[in-house]
Amino acid sequence: MPTTAPSVCHSRTELAGHLSELGVERNGVLLVHASMRAVGPVSGGAGTVVAALRDALGGHGTLVVPAFTPENSDTSPQYRDRVRDLSDHDREAVRASMPPFDPATTAAPSMGRLAEAVRLAPGAARSNHPQTSFAALGPLADELVAHHHASCHLGEDSPLALLYKVRAHVLLLGTGFDSCTAFHLGEYRVPAPPRRTYRCVVTTRGRRHWWEYEDVALDDSDFAVLGAEFARADDGAAVRSGPVGSATARLFAFTDAVDFAARRLPSLRKERA
Incomplete structure (x- = not known):
């Protein structure tokens, strides 16, 4: 009978070596978007990948991940998908069951296992935005997430602006550019970007309620x-590309991605219109 070759189980040392070979800077700041499925089997799972990233960054490096929570909004694509075929009554039941955002406890399941491992790691810091928070580990973690204005998802009053300032790098670990959050800061930096209304569940003085705000x-x-x-x-x-575990990874400067997006998006969207 034919046999299936056993899957390679990647180790912390191997992954850290791949990351260093790719060019992850020691003592730098790294924003990571990751697919654990693409990385492949890892001894110790997502926690081992976090440890390997921190090994590659060194003792003075800072690791940052998105910890977004579209699940507590009724203006998000995830909500629209969830209620698409429901009656008005059932939609209201869904809305009534949505828990308010709590930076200390609210999970970010749509961000993947690695982001959750960072969020839950001892010493992790998280920004307070009820929709687009970030979690971070390392010496600059508190500083990078401390000032995230509630009415600014991913612009000048978000951690992305600080990542630009400290000249962070971006690692797409088995993910595509469609998940590149740095491009969103470029959206804010085009002339007169379009704006829209958002709504999500929050808590104010212990009371659960819906909060509505306008942003890009x-x-x-x-x-x-x-x-x-x-x-x-x-x-x-x-952009540098190379293997990390079983994944293809891309590494690039955060400032380069933002500046390119700010220059190219207006004409790209004009061509699309």
Whole structure:
């Protein structure tokens, strides 16, 4: 009978070596989007990948991940998918069951296992935005997430602006450019970006209620195209690619991605319209 070859189980040492070979800077700041499925079997799971990332970053490096929570909003694509075929009565039941955001306890299941492992790690800090919070580990963690204005998802009053300031890098670990959060800061930096209304469940003085606010209309629908152009720019010099575990990883400067998005998005969206 034919046999299936056993899957390789990646180790912390192996993954840290791959990350260093890719170019992860020691003592730097790294924003990571990761697919554990793409990385493959890992001894110790997502916690081992977090440890390998911190090994590659060194003792003075800081690891940052998105900890977004679209599950507590009725203006998110996730909510619309969830209630698409429900009656009005059942939709209201869903809305009534949504728990308010709590930065200390609210999970971020749509962000994946690695992001959750960072969020739950001892010493992790998390920003307070009820929809687009970030979690961080390392010496700059508190500083990077401390000032996240409630009416600014991913703009100048969010951790992304500070990541730009400290010249962080971005690691797409088995994910595509469609998940590149850095591009969103570029959306805020185009002239007169469109705006829209958002709504989510929060707690104020112990009382659960819906909160509505206006912010830039976030749109990642063309990020894959934008990322492909970014990866080809300057003969591919801006993006380094290589294996990390079983995944293909891409590493690039946060500032390069934001600046490219701010320059290219207006014409790209005009072409799409």
